[in-house]
Amino acid sequence: MQLRTDLALHAALRSLQQVVLPAVDPENEPAQEQLQVVIGLLALLAARLPLEFTFDCDELERLACFAAELLELSPDSAAGVQMAQALAQGQRVLASARVSPADLQSEVKGLREMTGRFISEAYAAADDVRRDALSALVLAHQNEQLTRERAWLLPQGWEPEPEALPALEVLLAERKPAAD
Amino acid sequence: MVPDKERPDATWTAALRARFPCETEIDRVLTRKLEQRHGPGYEPQSLDALLDGVKALLSAEGVRNFRIERLRWLAGGASKLQVAFELSWQHPERGQETTPLVLRMEPAASLVESSRLREFQIIKAMRGIVPVPEALWVDHEAHHLPYPAIVYGFVAGVTKPRDARSQASGMGTVMAPHWRNTLGPQFVSHLAAIHAAPVAPGALPAFDLPVPGTQSIARALNHWERVWEEDADEDVPLMRLACAWLRAHQPPCAAPCIVHGDYRVGNFLFTEDDARITAILDWEMARIGDPHFDLAWAAHPAYGGLAEDGRTHLVGGFMPEGEFLARWEAATGRAVDRAVLHYYKVFRSWLQGVIALGTGWRVARYGRTHQDALVAWIVGIGPRLLADLAVLLEKEA
Numbered sequence: 365m366q367l368r369t370d371l372a373l374h375a376a377l378r379s380l381q382q383v384v385l386p387a388v389d390p391e392n393e394p395a396q397e398q399l400q401v402v403i404g405l406l407a408l409l410a411a412r413l414p415l416e417f418t419f420d421c422d423e424l425e426r427l428a429c430f431a432a433e434l435l436e437l438s439p440d441s442a443a444g445v446q447m448a449q450a451l452a453q454g455q456r457v458l459a460s461a462r463v464s465p466a467d468l469q470s471e472v473k474g475l476r477e478m479t480g481r482f483i484s485e486a487y488a489a490a491d492d493v494r495r496d497a498l499s500a501l502v503l504a505h506q507n508e509q510l511t512r513e514r515a516w517l518l519p520q521g522w523e524p525e526p527e528a529l530p531a532l533e534v535l536l537a538e539r540k541p542a543a544d
Numbered sequence: 545m546v547p548d549k550e551r552p553d554a555t556w557t558a559a560l561r562a563r564f565p566c567e568t569e570i571d572r573v574l575t576r577k578l579e580q581r582h583g584p585g586y587e588p589q590s591l592d593a594l595l596d597g598v599k600a601l602l603s604a605e606g607v608r609n610f611r612i613e614r615l616r617w618l619a620g621g622a623s624k625l626q627v628a629f630e631l632s633w634q635h636p637e638r639g640q641e642t643t644p645l646v647l648r649m650e651p652a653a654s655l656v657e658s659s660r661l662r663e664f665q666i667i668k669a670m671r672g673i674v675p676v677p678e679a680l681w682v683d684h685e686a687h688h689l690p691y692p693a694i695v696y697g698f699v700a701g702v703t704k705p706r707d708a709r710s711q712a713s714g715m716g717t718v719m720a721p722h723w724r725n726t727l728g729p730q731f732v733s734h735l736a737a738i739h740a741a742p743v744a745p746g747a748l749p750a751f752d753l754p755v756p757g758t759q760s761i762a763r764a765l766n767h768w769e770r771v772w773e774e775d776a777d778e779d780v781p782l783m784r785l786a787c788a789w790l791r792a793h794q795p796p797c798a799a800p801c802i803v804h805g806d807y808r809v810g811n812f813l814f815t816e817d818d819a820r821i822t823a824i825l826d827w828e829m830a831r832i833g834d835p836h837f838d839l840a841w842a843a844h845p846a847y848g849g850l851a852e853d854g855r856t857h858l859v860g861g862f863m864p865e866g867e868f869l870a871r872w873e874a875a876t877g878r879a880v881d882r883a884v885l886h887y888y889k890v891f892r893s894w895l896q897g898v899i900a901l902g903t904g905w906r907v908a909r910y911g912r913t914h915q916d917a918l919v920a921w922i923v924g925i926g927p928r929l930l931a932d933l934a935v936l937l938e939k940e941a
Contacts, residue, residue, distance in 0.1 A: 366778060366905045367924045375908045375920035382588045383915070473778050477546060480779035487788035495792075499785060503934055506782040510934065513927035520921070522928040524850070 365513050373410040377403065417465050421458065428454050511535065549774065550910065552578045564770035567752040567763055567831075573659045574770060585911035586652035589690055591615045594627055597689035598647060604688060605681050607633055623655045623828070624648050625691075625914050628698055644698035646677070650691040653912035655904055655919055657771070658828035660684040660692040662750040666802070666830045667696060669748055673741045674734045675699075675823050699823035701813030708861065717809045718849030719861035726819035728862035729871065731812070734824060735842065736875030739801045739835040751832055758794045760833035764891075765790055768898050775902040777909070782930055783901075786894040786937060795884045797834040805829030807838045808847040809860040839872060839880065840888035844896070845932060846925065886936070893933035901926040 380403050388395050412419075431451045438444050486498055514523060515532040523529060547556045557578045561571060595615055602610055610633040618626040627647040635641050650660065664682035671678065678697035686692045707720050719727070743753060754760035769787055776783075804827060811826040841847075842859055849861045859868040869880045900923055907913050908920040 366901050366926060367920065371905065371909050371920050371923065374911065375916035378911055379915065379917035386588075476779040476781070479781050480784040483781055483784040484788055487785065487792070499789075499937065499940075502781050502785045503938055506780075506785075506930070506934055510782070510927050510931050514931060517924045517927060520924045522846075522925045524845070 365516065367517060369413060370410065373406055373413070377406050377410060380406070414466065417461075421461050421464075424454055424458050424461075428458065549581075549777070549906070551582045552774075560770055560773055564766040564773070565763075566767045566770065569659045569662055569750040569752075570767050573657055574767075574774065577653060577657045578774060581653070584652070586913055587690075588914070589625070589649075591617075591627065593690065594647060594649075595629075597683075597693075598629070598695065600688035601681055601683050601693075601695070602631075602633075609634065618646065623826075624650055645680070645695055646698050647689075647693055647695055649689060649693035651907075651913040652691065653907045653910075655907060655913070655922070656828055656899060657903070659750060660694050662748075662830065663828045664694045665748050665750050666827045667694075669744070669802075670738065670741065670824070670827075674737050675821060676827075677823055677825075699813050701815050701822040703810050703813060705816060717847065717861040719809075719858070723819065724858070724862045727814055727821065728860070730814075730821045731809075731842075731860055731862055732868060732871040733875055734812075734821060735804070735807055735838060736872055738804055738807075738824075739838070739876055739878075741802050743800075743802060743832060748832075753832055754797075754800050756798050756800065757796045760797055760800050760831070761794045761891075764831065764833060764837075765794070768895050772898045772902050775898075775906045777905055778901075780897065780901065780930065782934060782937075783894060783897050786890060786897075786933055789937065789940070790887075790891055790894060793887060795834070795881075795887050800832050801835055803831050803833045803835060803837050805831055805837070805841070807842050808844070809862075810847070834884065834888065835876075835878070836881065836884045836888040837892065839869065840885055840892045843868060843889070844892060846896075846929065886940070890933065890936045890940070893929060893936060896929045897926060897933060900929060 380399065385399055385403070388399055390396065428451055431447055431454075435444055435448055435451070439448070483498065483502060487495055490498060511529065512532070512535050515529050515535055518526055518529060518532070547553075557575060560578075561575065565571075566574065595612060598612060610631055613630045613632070615627055615629045618628050625648070627649075629645055629647065630642050631645050632642045633640070635643060648660075648663075660682055661684035664679050664684070667676050667679040670676045677699050679694060680697070681695045683689050683693050704717060705720065705723055708717055708723070752763070754763065765787070772783065772787075804824070806826050806829045807824075811824070812821050813823045813825065814821045843865050845857055847860060848858050850856065851858050851864070856864050859865050862868070863871075869885075872878075873880055904919050904923040904926070908916045908923060913919050
């Protein structure tokens with residue numbers, strides 16, 4: 365999926381800085397000021413978005429340590445019991461959050477590359493029957509994936525029949541369990 | 545091993561050139577693109593700097609005693625920068641006059657990496673055959689201007705009527721009925737005239753003329769698969785399947801002709817008061833090849849809209865595909881081969897995937913154009929285009 369947040373933010377920033385800002389009336393101070401603030405906010409997002417997940421994991425990990433230390437002070441109080449439950453829940457989530465979004469994207473990219481190479485080589489070497497089987501498999505997978513990408517991009521307005529696309533939330537809820 | 549495409553080394557570039565032999569001039573611009581890739585991104589150009597560049601170009605071309613006025617930016621197009629200006633000078637045929645002109649220049653890297661030399665030559669060659677601007681000068685190696693550029697005549701007109709609806713770059717255009725009857729027939733007859741134009745020996749030296757057969761489609765596949773390899777950041781299994789299918793099913797072309805390459809609504813100008821097409825523009829993807837390419841390209845669902853019945857797709861927003869093809873057959877005397885048309889529909893949709901998802905992503909991500917936001921926006925149409933490609937391949941299966 366190519367139109368990711370980082371691409372959109374970088375492109376929007378360059379447009380605002382290089383095209384829009386020079387064209388805004390220098391005498392219009394509120395417009396100048398707000399545009400500078402918008403650029404600053406977008407620049408902050410562009411710089412920090414890749415770290416947001418790690419930042420949250422880091423905080424949760426340190427909060428868990430902190431809560432554990434607090435518990436030692438008064439483990440049996442009512443608030444302590446409730447905090448112990450929250451701590452256990454937090455530790456479970458932390459244990460399942462060991463893979464970063466960057467790792468995930470890197471694996472997607474790698475597996476796309478390998479499947480792409482496989483398809484090129486297999487099609488060139490196959491007879492008609494095997495080509496048909498390969499085509500059917502690729503098309504079935506790609507139709508599922510493209511439906512999700514189109515749903516992701518629905519707000520852009522490219523779809524001639526937007527109501528025919530399932531909602532992104534519904535599609536993502538159908539997520540297949542990972543193979544062992 | 546996946547290469548670092550942002551810092552391509554000479555070995556990788558040489559391997560691509562050997563693997564995908566292209567026309568000579570296309571090979572030159574694609575190789576230049578890779579050699580310059582690790583250089584700076586696009587820097588905004590001032591009108592003063594462009595004025596100096598145009599003056600230098602004109603002087604080098606032997607133009608004397610000229611005056612340039614009213615420089616201003618033009619909007620439109622996702623690929624090239626355009627600046628309008630007026631030149632007071634001694635026109636070689638018409639004498640002293642003030643000529644409205646357009647400077648058309650590349651950014652640091654483009655949504656479509658193409659040759660200004662080819663564009664200049666093809667526009668000159670089409671003069672008198674279809675309405676085109678008067679092509680005057682070319683600076684194809686950027687000796688005078690910051691980036692390669694051409695200068696041609698300014699033509700009055702609009703790319704879409706005020707009462708039409710459309711997305712970026714002319715996509716999804718829906719024409720009101722009165723435009724269908726007036727502009728629609730011109731849209732087809734000009735395309736037929738392009739395809740009937742003679743390819744005069746020596747008129748297009750930047751084009752390698754193909755022999756009849758599969759040479760033209762093989763070169764085109766090499767060109768665009770090379771671009772995909774050079775630009776794509778993320779592979780797409782469907783793109784690989786489509787490319788493999790296209791390689792395996794190349795149709796021969798008995799009589800290669802001039803192909804516009806991007807013939808669609810949004811790429812011609814017309815005057816609203818008399819509903820007359822005044823210029824066919826954007827010739828940067830022109831080549832000598834199979835006319836079915838232009839038919840398939842113009843008929844893409846993204847470049848038209850639905851009729852009032854909500855079901856019938858209108859080519860360019862003008863007419864149903866059957867009527868479009870019948871009019872072209874009547875105007876050219878050539879028959880549309882439905883199997884070849886299907887092939888070129890697959891080719892066009894795959895090619896659009898190369899541009900949107902490969903080049904579009906790369907040039908916007910690394911800040912190489914004058915309008916990264918628009919290019920990034922266009923990347924978003926990629927999955928929609930690939931859905932059309934999947935339908936075409938399913939029909940084949």
